[in-house]
Amino acid sequence: MSDTIETLVKSVHRDLQSNRTAKRVMWLYIGSGLTLVGVMILVGLGMRMAQGGMHTFQPGLFYSLMTLHGGAMMVGMALCGMGLLWYLFTLEGPLNPITAVVACALILIGAVLVAISALVGGFGAAWTFLYPLPFVGTYWPSWATGAFLAGIAFVVLGWTVWCLQMLGGVLTRYGGLRGAFAWDLVWSPSKCASSGRTPPPPQAFAVLVAAVDGLLAGSAGMLVGVALFVRWLDPTLPLDPLWVKNLTYIFGHTLANLTIYMPLAAVYVALPRYTHHRYWHTSAVLAVAWWATLVFVAIAYFHHLYMDFAQPRAVQYIGQAASYLAAFPPAVVTIFGGALLVYRSGFRWTLGSMFLYVGMIGWTVGGIGALLDATVAFNIYFHNTLWVVAHFHTYLLEGAMLFVLGWVFHCLEERSGATSSRAVRTLIGVGVFGGGAWLLLGWYLAGAQGVPRRYALQPAPGMEISWWASLGGIVLIVGLVLCGIEAIRLARRPARQEISVA
Amino acid sequence: MRLTPELTIFGIFLMLSAVAICTLVAIAFAAHGPVVAQTAVQSPGYRLRRVWFRGLAIIAVVGFLLSLPAFPYHTRSQPASSQHHPVTALQFAFVVPPVLPLDTPIVLDVTATDVNHGVGIYDPDGRIVAQVQAMPGYTNSLPLALKKPGQYTVLCMEYCGIAHHLMRATFEVR
Ligand code: HEM
Ligand SMILES: [Cu+2]
Numbered sequence: 001m002s003d004t005i006e007t008l009v010k011s012v013h014r015d016l017q018s019n020r021t022a023k024r025v026m027w028l029y030i031g032s033g034l035t036l037v038g039v040m041i042l043v044g045l046g047m048r049m050a051q052g053g054m055h056t057f058q059p060g061l062f063y064s065l066m067t068l069h070g071g072a073m074m075v076g077m078a079l080c081g082m083g084l085l086w087y088l089f090t091l092e093g094p095l096n097p098i099t100a101v102v103a104c105a106l107i108l109i110g111a112v113l114v115a116i117s118a119l120v121g122g123f124g125a126a127w128t129f130l131y132p133l134p135f136v137g138t139y140w141p142s143w144a145t146g147a148f149l150a151g152i153a154f155v156v157l158g159w160t161v162w163c164l165q166m167l168g169g170v171l172t173r174y175g176g177l178r179g180a181f182a183w184d185l186v187w188s189p190s191k192c193a194s195s196g197r198t199p200p201p202p203q204a205f206a207v208l209v210a211a212v213d214g215l216l217a218g219s220a221g222m223l224v225g226v227a228l229f230v231r232w233l234d235p236t237l238p239l240d241p242l243w244v245k246n247l248t249y250i251f252g253h254t255l256a257n258l259t260i261y262m263p264l265a266a267v268y269v270a271l272p273r274y275t276h277h278r279y280w281h282t283s284a285v286l287a288v289a290w291w292a293t294l295v296f297v298a299i300a301y302f303h304h305l306y307m308d309f310a311q312p313r314a315v316q317y318i319g320q321a322a323s324y325l326a327a328f329p330p331a332v333v334t335i336f337g338g339a340l341l342v343y344r345s346g347f348r349w350t351l352g353s354m355f356l357y358v359g360m361i362g363w364t365v366g367g368i369g370a371l372l373d374a375t376v377a378f379n380i381y382f383h384n385t386l387w388v389v390a391h392f393h394t395y396l397l398e399g400a401m402l403f404v405l406g407w408v409f410h411c412l413e414e415r416s417g418a419t420s421s422r423a424v425r426t427l428i429g430v431g432v433f434g435g436g437a438w439l440l441l442g443w444y445l446a447g448a449q450g451v452p453r454r455y456a457l458q459p460a461p462g463m464e465i466s467w468w469a470s471l472g473g474i475v476l477i478v479g480l481v482l483c484g485i486e487a488i489r490l491a492r493r494p495a496r497q498e499i500s501v502a
Numbered sequence: 503m504r505l506t507p508e509l510t511i512f513g514i515f516l517m518l519s520a521v522a523i524c525t526l527v528a529i530a531f532a533a534h535g536p537v538v539a540q541t542a543v544q545s546p547g548y549r550l551r552r553v554w555f556r557g558l559a560i561i562a563v564v565g566f567l568l569s570l571p572a573f574p575y576h577t578r579s580q581p582a583s584s585q586h587h588p589v590t591a592l593q594f595a596f597v598v599p600p601v602l603p604l605d606t607p608i609v610l611d612v613t614a615t616d617v618n619h620g621v622g623i624y625d626p627d628g629r630i631v632a633q634v635q636a637m638p639g640y641t642n643s644l645p646l647a648l649k650k651p652g653q654y655t656v657l658c659m660e661y662c663g664i665a666h667h668l669m670r671a672t673f674e675v676r
Binding site for chain 1: 506507508509511512514515518519522523525526527529530532534535536537538539540543544547551554555558559562565566569572573574575593616617618620622624628629630632633634635637638639640641642643644657658659660661662663664665666667
């Protein structure tokens with residue numbers, strides 16, 4: 001008897017220990033991710049103010065900073081999502097923390113190389129490094145191109161390690177592809193019910209899709225990376241610009257999309273905890289929605305090549321169809337499901353739950369902007385204008401980033417048992433959502449008037465709009481600083497004296 | 503500011519966003535109403551979801567079909583006798599014909615000599631009327647009919663290096 005109790009105590013102890021390690025890994029990822037995002041937001045404001053004529057950046061510096069901002073933001077947001085998913089999965093099955101730390105280290109080494117390349121070397125081919133730009137007519141030394149490509153290679157390597165680890169994890173835990181995709185739940189629900197096996201929880205689908213599409217994007221990224229690296233060593237290597245462009249956007253588009261889908265797991269897990277006994281469970285509909293996401297996120301990238309008339313005609317139509325179809329899972333299942341979960345649920349509003357909920361709103365609005373732009377008839381007017389910048393900042397800044405902040409505050413609130421006052425919440429809400437909306441509106445408005453993106457100095461009416469929009473950016477940053485102070489306040493409170501063996 | 507097609511799309515965007523925001527905010531406020539069990543909201547919720555799914559599907563299909571004639575790739579509607587004009591982009595300038603005919607179907611054969619560029623065509627009022635990418639090694643043929651007389655401007659629509667924002671050319675339409 002005492003023996004069994006002892007083993008039980010030991011196993012509980014072991015679980016707590018491994019949970020603590022898992023949490024540390026998560027904070028390593030989210031901490032470094034949010035640090036990158038925070039610093040890059042300041043760089044972003046600097047660029048926006050320069051475009052508004054509040055101060056000047058020499059064009060070379062502007063484009064190097066733009067390269068750094070884009071690249072580091074993608075890495076930062078990806079790190080946040082990776083840490084979140086990694087941690088959530090350890091609640092389901094075992095993962096080796098050392099592998100995760102190695103993946104994180106590889107990515108951070110890559111980020112440092114990219115930063116050196118942009119800040120010291122002045123590399124400025126944009127984070128999409130579209131061939132042949134990194135080699136032709138450059139204003140930076142050749143080594144900076146090499147350093148940048150090496151940086152991308154490290155990032156992709158770390159990302160691939162993470163994807164493989166997660167994929168291995170889900171396949172082992174849920175019984176291969178069939179189990180992880182909840183195949184039986186969809187096609188033979190009765191068999192599934194009688195087998196007594198529960199399907200994977202909703203967040204496991206985010207893991208699966210991130211890992212599978214992530215490996216696809218990573219392979220494309222590795223392939224262009226290596227091709228360009230060889231081209232850097234041997235300038236006579238012939239490369240087809242259209243082929244490279246397709247690969248570049250499979251990589252960039254898919255990665256950017258995944259940075260939104262990954263932190264969605266926070267919504268699945270945390271949102272129900274603010275309701276009165278409501279749960280987010282895996283249904284056949286949810287499973288099918290993620291299958292659709294898996295496919296359409298990967299092929300929607302064609303919309304980046306609408307204005308390449310040399311591209312095979314058929315894929316232009318596929319691009320528009322896939323872009324429309326990619327909107328269905330979020331609109332019909334995830335956001336609808338989230339709203340249904342909250343409706344009349346006795347929802348508890350805290351800073352964490354507010355971020356999670358408003359993140360869904362931001363994601364919706366950004367999605368509307370994206371769908372309009374993904375319509376070829378409209379893309380003629382919007383392609384590579386500030387409209388593009390507008391919609392992706394909407395769902396990165398007011399979607400993905402809010403999901404991450406929501407998760408961070410959820411953890412802080414759970415740990416300390418404390419929440420923020422209504423006044424603080426309102427203040428932060430006005431800053432982050434109000435300032436953010438103002439900032440974003442400027443990009444939409446300029447985009448609708450044909451102002452091109454990636455211009456150090458913009459033609460009218462770009463400059464005037466940039467000036468006004470910068471004010472929104474400042475308000476947003478004040479809101480985020482308040483957020484940081486509030487996070488520190490909550491983090492410094494003693495942990496709740498309660499051990500939950502969940 | 504005149505009401506161009508782009509500003510109309512912007513208006514549609516604002517309207518759709520307002521509807522989405524108001525709906526989700528209303529649901530958030532309804533969270534404070536009397537608490538209802540999950541099972542009680544689920545069945546009406548799922549019924550509503552079915553309606554929502556079908557509605558969206560119809561909008562998507564109709565929208566897709568309506569947008570087809572506006573795909574810019576059809577050269578079918580363009581008479582085979584249309585004049586072709588070469589346009590070349592390079593770091594950091596465009597080579598364009600100085601004069602193009604008014605209201606006449608033409609085709610611009612666009613290419614680049616060094617890196618990727620974009621050819622964005624702005625009418626005399628400064629509104630973007632057409633664009634196409636300029637890629638080295640490829641020729642993108644843009645069918646076009648310029649409807650307004652006067653001076654048009656070309657801006658670069660693909661980031662191409664340090665003077666990307668300075669790339670600019672003009673041509674006359676008459
Ligand atoms: C206060 C917040 C922010 C400001 C003021 C800001 C500002 C900017 C500006 C001025 C640009 C260049 C746009 C152009 O003219 O083409 C830009 C590009 C970009 N931003 Fe941000 N940004 C902010 C937050 C973010 C966040 C949170 C993310 C991602 C998580 C992000 C990701 C990007 C990316 C990927 C680009 C594209 C870079 C390129 O075109 O190569 N930004 N941002
Ligand atoms: Cu250019």
